[in-house]
Every structure is written in C-alpha cells, then in structure tokens.
Amino acid sequence: MHDLFDLLIRNADIVDGTGAPRFPGDIGIRGDRIERIGDLAGRSGRTEIDLGGRVAAPGFIDAHTHDDRLMLSGGDMAPKVSQGVTTVVGGNCGISLAPMPRPIPQPVTPPLNLLDDQGGWFRFPTFASYLQALREQPAATNCAMLVGHTTLRVATMENLERPATPDQVARMRALVQEAMEAGAIGVSTGLFYEPAVAAPTEEVIETCRPLKDFDGLYCTHMRDEGDRVIESLEETFRIGREVGVTVVISHHKVIGSRNYGRSEETLAFIRRNMALQPICLDCYPYTAGSTILSWDRAASSARVIVSWSKGLPRFAGRDLADVARELGVSQEEAVRRLTPAGAIYFRMDEADVQRILQFDDTMIGSDGLPHDASPHPRLWGSFPRVLGHYGRSLGLFPLETAVHKMTGLTAAKFGLADRGVLREGAHADLTLFDAATVDEAGTYARPIAPARGIDTVVVNGSIVWREGRASGARPGRVLARQAAGGGR
Template sequence: MTMQHDILIRNATVIDGTGAPRRVADIAIDADRITAIGDLSGHMAARDIDATGLIAAPGFIDVHTHDDRILFSEPAMRAKVSQGVTTVIGGNCGISLAPMPVPVKRPVTPPLDLLDASGDWYRFPTFASYVAAFEATPAAVNCAHYIGHTTLRAITMDDLSRAANAGEILAMQALVAEAMEAGALGVSTGLAYPPAIAATTEEVIEVTRPIAAHDGLYATHMRDESAHSMEALDESFAVGRALGVQVLISHHKLAGEENFGRSVQTLAHIGDQRAHQEICLDCYPYEASSTILTAAHAKVSPRTIVTWSVGAPEMAGRELADICADWGCDLDAACARLIPAGAVYFRMCEEDVQRILSWPSTMVGSDGLPHDERPHPRLWGTFPRVLGHYARDLGLFDLETAVHKMTGLTAQEIGLPERGELRTGFMADITLFDDRTIADRATYTDPIQPAAGIVLVLVNGAAVWDMGVPTGARPGKYLRRDRGAQRRASVG
C-alpha cells in the first residue's frame, strides 16, 4: 500500500539535533508533525522535495531575543526565518512587553526603549492577554517569553533609583504569579541597567519567588559582565539556590580589554557550580555587543557604532568617533545630543567568544534588537555564522555539535517538548540548508541582509521561507515550558 503524505523530503542528510552523526534519510510530514523518517521510497506526497546534498536539521531555536513586539508588527519575521529560526524566546534582560497594566511612562525609560522608543505599545494589561493575542494572530515562528523584572519595576514603582519596598514586591509577585499561570517561562533580569541596579539580591529573590511553584526559569543579564563577573555569577547562583530553580546566564561574555581571557575562569566556575544546581548559558557569535547608548559604555569601547537615535536619527549607522569629529564636540556632548539611542560596542575578544561558544553546554542566542534602524548584524546572521564561519570554516566544532547547540540542547534546557529534534511524532519544525554555502551576509556596515544557504524552513509543517523568500504563512504557536514532558520525550 502506497503511503500518502503532505510533504516528503527525500535523500536529505539528516542532522537530528541530538549531536548524533548525520545520516541520509527521507522525512515525511503530515499536518504539523513528522510522521516517518527513513527509507520512504515507496511513499508519495502532495509536495515532494529532493534534498540531495542538503542538510535537514530541526528548526533553530533563538534562545535569547527581544522579539516581543515585532512578532505583531512584522509577523513574517524575516530576520529570523531567513536564517532558519523557527522558535524565538523573548522577554529577556528584564525587558518584556507584558504585562503593561498602565501605559509606559514617556519618554520611555531605557532599556525598555529597546522594544521601541516611541512607547506606543501599551496593549497587554496582563501576560495572559499577550499570549491570547499571539494565539489569535500568530507570527511565522513559535515563541515563548519571560516576564521582565525591569518592566515590573517600571509599572509598580514611582522611583527606580531605590530598592522596592514590601508593597511593591507584593505587587510584582502578583504579576509574576499571573504570568506563570498564563504560560511564562519564568522571570528575566537586567541588573546591569540603571532601572534595576538598585534592586537588591533579596528583592530579586522575593519578586521571582512565584516561579518556583511552576518550575520556572531565572534568566539573567548579570549585574556585571566585566571586572566583577565572578561576583555577578555568584549572585545569579544565589537567586537560583534560594528559589530552587534553574538559572540561565544570558549572553555570557567578558567585556573590556583588562578582562580578555577571563572566560577560562568564568566557565570553570559555572562548570563547578553545575555540580550543585541547575545552570545553563547562552552566547552570540560576535565580539561586539549592542544595547542602549551611554557615554560610560562608549568611553571604554575602542569603537562604537550608533544603531538608532531619537536626538539625531540621521546618525544611525555611523561611528561615534566620526560624529564627534563632525560636530566638533567630545564624546559626552555627542552622547547627550544623540540619546535616547542605541549602539554597538566592540569590547570583547575573539578568543573568549570562541571559548564560550565551544563550551559543551552553551546554547546559541542572537540577542538581536529588531527595532534598531541599523541593527547589530547578529539580528540577521547569528545562526548561519555559527554553522558557516565557526563550524565549517574555522572547525571550532563539527556541524552536528553546532546544530545541537541551537536545537536539541536548547529544547532540553528551556523545556520545549517535541521540539529541537528530528524524530517521528515530533513537531515539524525543520530547516533545510546547504552546508557548503551557508553563511551570514549581514555586516556592521550593511546589517539587514538575509543569510546564504537557507533553502526551506518549515514551522509546524508549513513553509515560512522557501527558496529565498517568505511565504506569508503564519503557523507559529505559543510554547509553554514543560521539562517533564520534554525529558520523557527525550528518552522515549
């Protein structure tokens, strides 16, 4: 009897996301699931794809994004599907679009303006309303989100320069509890940013406490990523221990020339502590970071590029040093004239980037800022850069390891059942790419460029990127954390 399927991918080189060696096989898809993998030569399909010479991998999971708003404003999600991403994790660094029970204050307090400096995004009074809106009008990709500690502070406190009082902590706890019931992954913090610097470790623990009952995740942009990284790691670990929850160290890095090479110490410390509690980490494959523009950051960055500016919009994409020269002013004066603004800072070394990226338990996240006028190239290039530049060209690790870091490992750590692997019965999130040509084309001077080598991207069995163009399909689902189900699937 001839089997009929919706889609049949034939002769693909399958890298299944587990880290196992590649193999040649056919993949059958019906509705939103993978229904068979193997020799399917006697099977037929409505769409039959010859993938000879191409890699079939699970759809990539971008573990660190700020995509909360763009999922609604640009649901085709071109920056992500064009590089093979099928799931995005938002609400990072303490910054989330929901809940927003009252309009955000104007001008928007940085870094909340990374979601959009206009502030015209008051829409979701509860986290549940955000989830409901996405489920009613989905994007091309799946998503899951944290609730942001900085967002909580901004909507419950009248003065962000101090620690929260008991009443404010209770108010934030109630919002966290509502979000966890609605399907939030956990709470994220951005303790390095001014609106959260005054928060004590005790405040963070108490605000975050409701996630413990839901096996939530504590994801943190640590209080320091330079000279005091070890102390910041210890604070992060302390929060996790106090709550009995998993800790995620976001975009792990060592900033500043005086800290170059210290990833040897930080990774060893993380590794040692993993013997006592659950800890994971992610990074992006670039030696430049990107966030809001401040004079303090720019003064310790050998090179700074402005990515957007309210004060001088025409300066987006230009080097800060050139702006200072044109205006005939010093760095402090230029920054005062530009802000609110965003910037790319060149403050890391390649050796640390490679060491952190190649660490066995490091996941891949873009940390892309989709609302920047001239964004960091990581927004469009992160995943092809890992596969092409680091795996194929430099040989930092093999392709199976690269794929695992952006699929199976992430699904395991975040707790996304039936995602991250090519397996019969799993959801049909699949990226088909040419490992000989895959490459990031986004650069610091020309950052909005789709990658080379991505042939086809399926989300829940529907094509969202096909031969270099978005299809317009919007099959994304809101995903909920369930590590128990994910673990059962992994051993099933």
Template structure:
C-alpha cells in the same frame, strides 16, 4: 515503511542531523498535520509536496535562545530576519525587559524603550501577560514565540521610582504579576540588573520577587549585573539566586568586556562548570566580538569604538561612530549620547579568543540577542545561526556540525522546557531546516546588516514551508509556546 495516508510534505534524499548530537544519517522525513510522522526510506510514497534535499542537511528548526523580538513578532510578523537564517522559534522577554505587563501610564525607561518606543496605549504593550499571549495567538507570525516576562518591566509597572530598592509592598505586587505571567504560560523571568532601571534591585529583592518560580519548572535568565571587571562576583550572585529558588538559571550572552578582562573566560568557564555540578545552570552566547544594546549615558560606559545602531532624534547619524559625532558637535561622548536618545549602539569591546572559547564550551546555547530596531542593527540579528554553522563550525572547526546543530536546537529546547521541538523524531512538531553544509554562511555585515544568509534552502514551521531559496513564501504558521504547568 508504509503509511495509510499521503504525506502533506515529504523531504527526500537528505542527511539528517537530529538535534541530539548523534552522528548524521541518511533518511527521508515525512510530515503530516504539522507533525513529523515518519523518518526513514520513504522514496516513492505519495505526498502533496516533495522537497529534494539531496546533498543537504535536514535538521530541526533553530531555536533562538535570546531575542528581543517581543514587539517585532506583532509588528513585523513575517520575521524575515529570523526565518531567513533557519530560526523557527524565538525566546523573548530577555535582559529584564518584556512588553507585558505594562499600564498605560507605566514609565518606559531605557532599555525597555527599545522594545516599546511609543506609549503603552499605542498597542505595543499589554496590561497583563495573558493579554500579550492572547494577542500572539490572535495574530500568528512566521515563527513560534516562547515568551518570558521581564523583571525590569515588573518594576516599571509597579514602582514610581526605579532608582531605589523595592519595598515589601512593591515586591508583593511584582510577585503577583509574575504569578499571573506564569499562569499564562511564561517560560520564566529574566533580569537585567546591569541596566539603570534594575541596578538598584538587590539580590534579596530579586529572590523575593521570583519566589513564584519555585516548583514550576520555569527558568531564571539573567543579563548579569556585571560582565566586565566583576564578572565572577556576578556569576556568584546568579548562582545564589538559583540556589535560593531551586530553579534553573540561564546566564545570558556570556561575555567578558573591556581589554583588561580579555582572556578571563579561562576563569569564568571553569567556574560555571563547577556550578553545573551542584545546580542547574545554562548559558548562551552570540558569535560576534561586538555587543549591542541601549546607547549608554555614563562616560565610563562610552570608551572604545561605539557605532550608532538607531537614534530617535538623529536617524541620519545611524552607522556613524559616537566619537566622531561628539567631535563634530564639540561635546563629550556623554553629551552626544544624550542628544541621540532614544538610541541603541554597537560596542566593539570583546576579545575574539574569549568568544571562541565560550562558543566551544560544551553546554553553550546559541542566541542572537539582536535588536530589531533601526536601519543599521547589529548583523547578529540576521546572521547568528549561519555564522555558527559556516564560520565557526565549518571554517574554524571549533566543533562538529552535529554539535553546532545541537547547540541551537535540542540543547535549547531542553534548557527552556520546550517540549516536542528541537529534535527530529516521529511525533514532534515539524519545525525543520534544510541547509547546504558546504555553503551555509552569514552575509550580514556591520555595513550591510540586513543581508539574508547563504545556504538556507528551506525553512518549515509547524509543517508549512515558510522560506525557500532566499525567498519568504508568506506563511505565518507560528504558534505560542507556553510552559507546561506542573
């Protein structure tokens, strides 16, 4: 193949896994103007920069389907935690929480306070969703940002009392805010009815607030009302909302919590499969048997091993177990939790067999669900994607490397309507990862959660090399990915 111009970047000698699940093949990849312009035998052709990928896999940049990076992409624009593991795009605004739209006097309840720790007027949130999108465009970070809007955020913006169901007037106000967000390009809306600020929202409230989704191609993603004893009922509610709105639903971080529910994925996954035959359903999962979220206050949510990940009042106790802290203070776990607020925690409450079964389910996307706060976050913030490639694909053999890459690239792009990304093909944006299939592995642990992965050689965002051999090169070439209007 010959080309009229030099390539900006030429990746030679690698094995392409293109994100479609097709078998790998040997090819060089030529990039110009931030796009892939040639794939094939390109040896000897001129390029400003040439990368040797001999013995390595060349794949699309990974798309993190479930993040809470809404504020991090502005406050921590190098995004080392994501770039270092091959992530080139983050989907934000999950679990019902986004940092826009909020007024200066909007309440910031947990878990929203994990994203917006200061007052909204301090520059961590925005009056309209379009203000947030414009801020992202004005200050690009190292990865692409694909934002959603949160239902809990709409409630906080609209309602003085979050402990009740919204009135018809409040629903109308939230619907207008959602319409504004969709017009600004939001990929969809998320809910977090498992959390106190949205727990009082009925199925009917959610449906009525989300009416503007219908016919737009936007998605409805949800941290379901219950991921433990009532998981089937929560799936039924999720599917009912999707049917009522005629939209795709995304079941966020599918899991089964608490020992009495261990093994229940043998029931939930066939239930999800059956729903997929009748409507558009997607799901994601992270590759760990411990979850992480706000530090709960209710005693019944504080059982088992709980490790403090961040604390606004007692940062010196980060990394300690809640039970030990409560015992030292001579108080209940609930009282200890109150004293540690605002805080996040890691909950060891899932069965590894369920995690593997959900990961291996064909249509499961990969999402980190990492919280970029505190000095001791869950290791999934830094380790999710190489852990899937190394531990679950290579070591355990849950699925082929082609399938693993598809779960974190092409499948995710398809489910969220992210166009011209997620697949290595001519004409697409040049988001590319070069990794060593024999050594790629997560190094982040619960004791040392901010360790970069092994085996991620190069990460290219929109045609610019951003990460190379365990070092960030300083590029901030990400863009805002907005939904194509129908």
C-alpha cells in the same frame, strides 16, 4: 496504497539535533508532525523537496531574543526565519512587553524603549492578554516568553533609583504569578541596566518566588560582565538556589580589555557550580554587543557604532568617532546629542568568544534588536555564522555539535517538548540548508541581509521561508515549558 504526506523531503543529509552523526534519509511530514524518517522512495507528498544531499536539521531555537513586539508588528519574522530560526525565546534582559497594568510612564524608560520608544505597544495589562494576542495573530515562528523584572518595576514603582518596598515587591510577585499561570516560562532580569541597578538581590529573590511552583526559569543579563563578573555569577547562582529553579546566564561574555581571557575563569566557575545546581548559558557569536547608548559604555569600548538615534537619526549606522568629528564636538558630547539612542559596542576578545562557544553546554542566542534602524548583524546572521564562520571555516566544532547547540540542547534546557530534534512524532520544525555555503551575509556596514545557504524553513509543518522569500504563512504557536519530571 499509502496516503500522501503533506510534505516529503527526499535525499536529505539528516542532522537530528541530538549531536549524533548525520545520516542519509527522507522525511515524511503529515500535519504538524514528522510521521516517518527513512527510505521513503515508494511514497509521495503533496509538496516534495529533493535536497540532493543537503542538510535537514531541526529548526533553530533562538535562546535569547527581543522579538516581543516584532511577532505582532512584523509577523513574517524575516530576520529570524531567513536564518533558519523556528522558535524564539522572548522577554529577555528584564524587558518584556507585558504586563503593563497602567499607562506606561513617558518618556519610555530605557531599555524598555528597545521594544517601543513611543509606548503604544505596552498596552497589555496582563501577561495573559499579551499571550492571547500572540495566539490570535500568530507569527511565522513559535515563541516561549519570559516576563521581565524591569517591566515589573516600571509597572509598579514611581522611583526606579531605589529598592522596591515590601508592598511593591508583593505587587511584582503577584504579576509574576499571573504571568506564570498564563503560560510564561520564567522571569528575566537586566540588573546591568539603570532601572534595575538599585534592585538588591533580595528584591529579585522575593519577586521570583512563584517560579518554583511552575518549574520556571530565571534568566539574567547579570549585574556586571566586566571586572566583577565572578561576583555577578555568584549572585545569579544564589538567586537560583534560594528560589529553587534553573538559572540561565544570558549572552555570557567578559567585557573590557582588562578582562580579556577571563572566560577560562568564568567557564571553570560555571562548570563547578553546574555540579551543585541547574545552570544554563547562551552566547552570540560576535565580539561586539548592542544596547542603548551611554557614555560609560562607549568610553570603555574599542569602537562604537550608532544603531539608532532619536536625537540625530541621520547618524544611524555611523561610527561614534566619525559623528563627533562631523559635529565638531567630543564623543561624550556627541552621545548627549544622539540620546536617546542605541549603539554597537566592541568590548570583547575573539578568543573568549570562541572559548565560550565551544563550551559543551553553551546554547546560541542572537540577542538581536529588531527595531534598530541599523541593527547589529547578529539579528539576521547569528545562526548561520555559527555554522559557517565558526564551524566550517574555523573548525571550532563539527556540524552535528553546532546544530545541537542551537536545537536539541536549547529545547532540553528550556523544556520545549518535541522540539529541537528530528524524530518520528516530533513537531515538524525544520531548517534545510547547504552545509558548504551556509553563513551570514550581513556586515556591520550592511547588517540587514538574509543569510546564505538557507534553502527552506518549516514551522509546524508549514513552509515559512523558501528560496529567499517569506511564504506569508503564520503557523507559530505560544509554547509552554515542559517540566523535566513531566509536569507543566
């Protein structure tokens, strides 16, 4: 007599996350691990799900998020689990909730205000205290967390419009050391953003020195994704070489109409340098990005949608051009009145997005902003959009490749052991979906909408999303980076 599985998934079309062809089978889960994969017709489970030929895949891993606060303030993680995400990588673009060893200066410096515009959530003096909060109050998803360089600058500097002094660099480096010892997986930068623009390459290198001892990652929203994108890639690769670590190019893109088509050049440059040093990249499947509102960004965009505004909150979700007309002012003046605010910027070419998505080593990251009043639809829809719109409808890649880009590839690059694959002994993170219908449901006009075709989502053996609703379970864990050589 066999023991009952805790969860038994029958009649699955198994896409295992490795890129290998799908195959039919059953999956038996006990505790937080996959115990058996195969023909389990003679076995039973305390909970059973008959997929009737629908897909069982590893839970999706969001390579680029800003969920640092959401995991504590909205722990059901509905924007993520509803689209099949079981693990989030947070602390990106130089923006992390910790460490903040002093009261955060007011008003909260953009873009840190994307996490909390009041400042109360920046209450963790050390990275260890933040991770402890995540462990004591688990979210529905797992997380792997980066420490943000801009957060370090705000924590240690009074004047962000200049390079850090040697003493300030030393203090930032000590905070990185503490974060890595506590369990951070690396450092992120947002050299594109005003509070870090003044940071020279050498400041970043010296701040990141502790990473090598932990095999940490250097993840970056590069200094320029437009006219000087190649120079920014060169800077990124130099930082990786001098620190001695893997680099991750965040949300790779080329922006501005003058740069349409340059992804051919950037991807070729990235591929050449991959032969010389470890390089990763992720992207989101849209031609529009989203961040804080500024006139410089708006002026170079084909279209701008206001995603939130402190000055004029009633205009969230409206086109900037319409806002300016309604106010009877120029768009530049409208930006001034709306600020502080966020925006969605249409600045990319569809052909570039498709080319970057198809690049063999590209991971998927949503870059969603969960606290925006009218967020970019990528927050709720990135992963189903890759599967549905780009995979099934446009045929950019087969389903097995699409799933690999959001599971096995990401787990391998970020060092998340026993995640991102369906195999016996692996952690039981799964997404069960209908390959014929899966897609995003949100739009720019109505962005908050659970995806279509996602049936059930399982994190560490517990169901967190089922039939269109969060279950209330909070089985998420803080994940460490497993070094390629078997170290930390």
